[in-house]
Amino acid sequence: GCGLGKTPQAASASKTANVDDGRIRANQASGKEWLSYNFGYDETRYSPLRQVNTENVQRLGLAWSYDLGSERGVEATPIVVDGVMYVTGPWSVVHAIDARTGKRLWIYDPKVPPEFGAWACCDVVNRGVAVYKGKVFVGTLHGYLVALDAASGKELWRVDTNIDRSRYKHTITGAPRVFRDKVVIGHGGAELAAVGYVSAYHVDDGRLLWRWFSVPQRVEPPFSDPSQERAAKTWDPNGAWREVGGGGTIWDSMVYDDELNRLYVGTGNGNPWNREVRSPSGGDNLYLSSVVALDADTGRYLWHFQEVPGDTWDYTATQHLILAELKFASGPRKVLLHAPKNGFFYVIDRDNGKLISAKPYVEVNWATGYDENGRPVEVEGARARQKPWETRPSAYGAHNWHPMSFNPNTGLVYIPAQGVPLAIEHDPQWRARTHLPGRPMSNLDWNLGYVLNTIPPQAKPFGHLLAWDPVAQKEVWRQEYLSPWNGGTMTTAGGLVFQGTADGRFIAYDAKTGAPLWQVEVGSGVIAGPATYEIDGTQYVTVAVGWGGVYGLAARATERLSQGRVYTFKIDGKAPLPPVREYAQLRRTTLASGLPYRAEDVGPGAQLYVSNCLFCHGVPALDRGGNLPNLAYSDPQILSELPKLVRGGAWRARGMPDFAERLSDTEVQQIAAFILNMADTVAQTQSKNTADQSP
Ligand SMILES: O=C(O)c1cc(C(=O)O)c2c(n1)C(=O)C(=O)c1cc(C(=O)O)[nH]c1-2
Numbered sequence: 107g108c109g110l111g112k113t114p115q116a117a118s119a120s121k122t123a124n125v126d127d128g129r130i131r132a133n134q135a136s137g138k139e140w141l142s143y144n145f146g147y148d149e150t151r152y153s154p155l156r157q158v159n160t161e162n163v164q165r166l167g168l169a170w171s172y173d174l175g176s177e178r179g180v181e182a183t184p185i186v187v188d189g190v191m192y193v194t195g196p197w198s199v200v201h202a203i204d205a206r207t208g209k210r211l212w213i214y215d216p217k218v219p220p221e222f223g224a225w226a227c228c229d230v231v232n233r234g235v236a237v238y239k240g241k242v243f244v245g246t247l248h249g250y251l252v253a254l255d256a257a258s259g260k261e262l263w264r265v266d267t268n269i270d271r272s273r274y275k276h277t278i279t280g281a282p283r284v285f286r287d288k289v290v291i292g293h294g295g296a297e298l299a300a301v302g303y304v305s306a307y308h309v310d311d312g313r314l315l316w317r318w319f320s321v322p323q324r325v326e327p328p329f330s331d332p333s334q335e336r337a338a339k340t341w342d343p344n345g346a347w348r349e350v351g352g353g354g355t356i357w358d359s360m361v362y363d364d365e366l367n368r369l370y371v372g373t374g375n376g377n378p379w380n381r382e383v384r385s386p387s388g389g390d391n392l393y394l395s396s397v398v399a400l401d402a403d404t405g406r407y408l409w410h411f412q413e414v415p416g417d418t419w420d421y422t423a424t425q426h427l428i429l430a431e432l433k434f435a436s437g438p439r440k441v442l443l444h445a446p447k448n449g450f451f452y453v454i455d456r457d458n459g460k461l462i463s464a465k466p467y468v469e470v471n472w473a474t475g476y477d478e479n480g481r482p483v484e485v486e487g488a489r490a491r492q493k494p495w496e497t498r499p500s501a502y503g504a505h506n507w508h509p510m511s512f513n514p515n516t517g518l519v520y521i522p523a524q525g526v527p528l529a530i531e532h533d534p535q536w537r538a539r540t541h542l543p544g545r546p547m548s549n550l551d552w553n554l555g556y557v558l559n560t561i562p563p564q565a566k567p568f569g570h571l572l573a574w575d576p577v578a579q580k581e582v583w584r585q586e587y588l589s590p591w592n593g594g595t596m597t598t599a600g601g602l603v604f605q606g607t608a609d610g611r612f613i614a615y616d617a618k619t620g621a622p623l624w625q626v627e628v629g630s631g632v633i634a635g636p637a638t639y640e641i642d643g644t645q646y647v648t649v650a651v652g653w654g655g656v657y658g659l660a661a662r663a664t665e666r667l668s669q670g671r672v673y674t675f676k677i678d679g680k681a682p683l684p685p686v687r688e689y690a691q692l693r694r695t696t697l698a699s700g701l702p703y704r705a706e707d708v709g710p711g712a713q714l715y716v717s718n719c720l721f722c723h724g725v726p727a728l729d730r731g732g733n734l735p736n737l738a739y740s741d742p743q744i745l746s747e748l749p750k751l752v753r754g755g756a757w758r759a760r761g762m763p764d765f766a767e768r769l770s771d772t773e774v775q776q777i778a779a780f781i782l783n784m785a786d787t788v789a790q791t792q793s794k795n796t797a798d799q800s801p
């Protein structure tokens with residue numbers, strides 16, 4: 107018989123995670139497993155499970171928790187198949203866990219070189235794996251797509267997805283998608299240098315099947331396909347995009363349409379951000395900030411809908427895409443649901459890519475709406491050509507990568523909506539790949555073309571969970587939070603919506619009314635989306651916890667230190683909540699004030715701080731520190747020895763670059779002077795306020 111020659115290992119591999127398209131389809135109806143990042147092919151994050159419901163959710167208790175052993179952002183949704191949970195932590199590390207007990211089965215560490223900590227714009231995160239035919243697929247921060255044996259965690263093959271490592275700083279943070287023996291993956295990098303594309307590989311051996319570029323690679327024939335030719339006409343041939351790549355990275359959302367055998371992808375912002383330098387004569391810059399439909403077999407372009415022509419605000423359209431059938435007065439329609447960074451909620455006809463509706467779901471000031479041709483009506487001045495402009499929403503997005511969910515029973519979409527204030531101003535001095543003090547992160551190869559916050563933004567930060575009716579185009583309920591950057595959502599046939607929060611809670615709401623029904627404190631702020639599954643008649647609800655992501659680098663909303671952990675709950679679960687680590691136990695919380703520095707160093711130090719440190723460490727003393735420390739709270743010893751440490755690679759293993767080649771001793775000393783000056787300024791204001799308040 108054919109089974110005779112099999113080793114026991116191979117036999118178990120064939121039984122574990124032997125997912126195929128039929129099983130993914132069937133599971134969409136049963137919901138017993140959680141087979142892909144956003145649950146099933148429709149990516150609704152709606153589970154038909156109902157054992158946990160509005161009546162008994164108060165009885166949820168911890169079944170088990172599992173330590174990821176990490177301190178940076180955790181963005182993965184756990185995949186559960188055949189009783190095994192596959193979840194990723196920071197630095198693209200994969201964990202396989204017994205989904206019933208929380209016992210570790212194996213760990214795979216791709217050993218991402220630490221210098222990729224500075225290549226990643228937005229934390230060393232990973233959103234999860236894909237599982238198919240006995241294999242687990244993960245995209246790594248250093249740009250590889252790796253296939254693992256689902257049973258053992260052994261590497262089976264890996265491919266380099268970066269087409270040119272000498273030019274492009276590509277990183278992978280998103281979860282791969284699988285269908286019909288193909289595994290597809292994009293990449294990030296459009297804040298630094300990137301050309302966007304999505305690639306499909308064969309699941310068996312990683313051979314490349316097709317690749318589609320979201321921005322032109324050249325301006326003259328021959329073009330690789332008609333979509334490239336069309337795109338090339340929409341870019342200024344003399345723009346800086348040719349030096350740094352153009353962007354349009356497909357770094358998160360990709361959704362497979364099983365019925366039409368298509369892949370829809372959401373594309374990212376321009377690179378550099380500012381169109382004025384990227385494509386000085388203007389143009390739509392296809393296919394930035396678009397939803398694009400591709401033939402899933404060949405990668406051939408079918409249609410696109412560009413949400414932001416000529417993007418200039420980092421308005422990525424990479425946010426979660428959901429396939430749904432909506433009932434309109436005129437009848438049912440197959441649609442795509444989208445709530446990208448730019449603040450409009452889109453309903454798009456999935457057949458032809460035509461816009462059905464676009465309506466702001468938060469305050470929006472860059473466009474007033476969409477005209478009959480499906481183009482936004484822009485607000486004068488929003489491009490910040492002559493004067494600074496306060497962006498609403500900002501580059502942090504009205505909704506970022508945190509997955510939303512759609513419940514067909516309520517007809518509502520549950521969006522983790524937010525606002526983080528930011529103002530932009532055109533930077534006439536900007537040069538590609540050039541360190542200019544005062545230009546955000548320019549010494550770390552960021553290419554924005556803007557100076558930031560030259561006017562203080564007037565908007566206040568906010569975060570709320572929004573229940574949005576995509577047919578009526580209106581908000582139905584909301585829950586306010588203390589902070590932006592709350593977790594992704596998941597909704598169930600039990601009438602519930604689950605969400606973790608920046609302030610470290612995991613909450614269940616009534617999906618219809620928004621009434622909070624249950625909550626628990628977890629180890630740190632939550633950014634990832636939850637999942638649910640059933641084993642032997644018991645429903646589990648699970649969420650991977652670990653504060654971080656781009657906003658979490660420099661800010662925090664709990665006093666618990668980020669600690670990567672999976673929390674899994676069931677009705678009447680009795681496991682004790684694991685211990686948490688208090689921020690103040692492990693980090694200094696007193697300002698390093700009253701220390702000597704040279705006053706003349708402060709000005710140049712401020713400029714250098716912006717071009718080297720700002721996005722990771724925040725504004726000294728004004729911000730309080732997130733996953734990465736705010737330097738105004740440093741040990742005084744560290745600040746006095748800063749040149750030696752920063753230029754000696756002291757934190758290299760943690761992902762901080764060695765600045766030996768980038769900054770001189772004098773420059774680092776100037777940075778230290780700025781930090782100390784900020785600490786003094788804020789400490790003085792604090793003591794003055796205290797004095798004013800005392801009787
Ligand atoms: O343009 C890009 O290529 C790109 C990539 C990524 C990423 O891969 O994480 C982010 C962004 N942009 C981005 O704009 C953004 O706000 C963001 C937040 C996060 C995160 O994980 O918290 N990643 C990214």
Ligand SMILES: [Ca+2]
Binds near residue numbers: 374
């Ligand atoms: Ca971006």
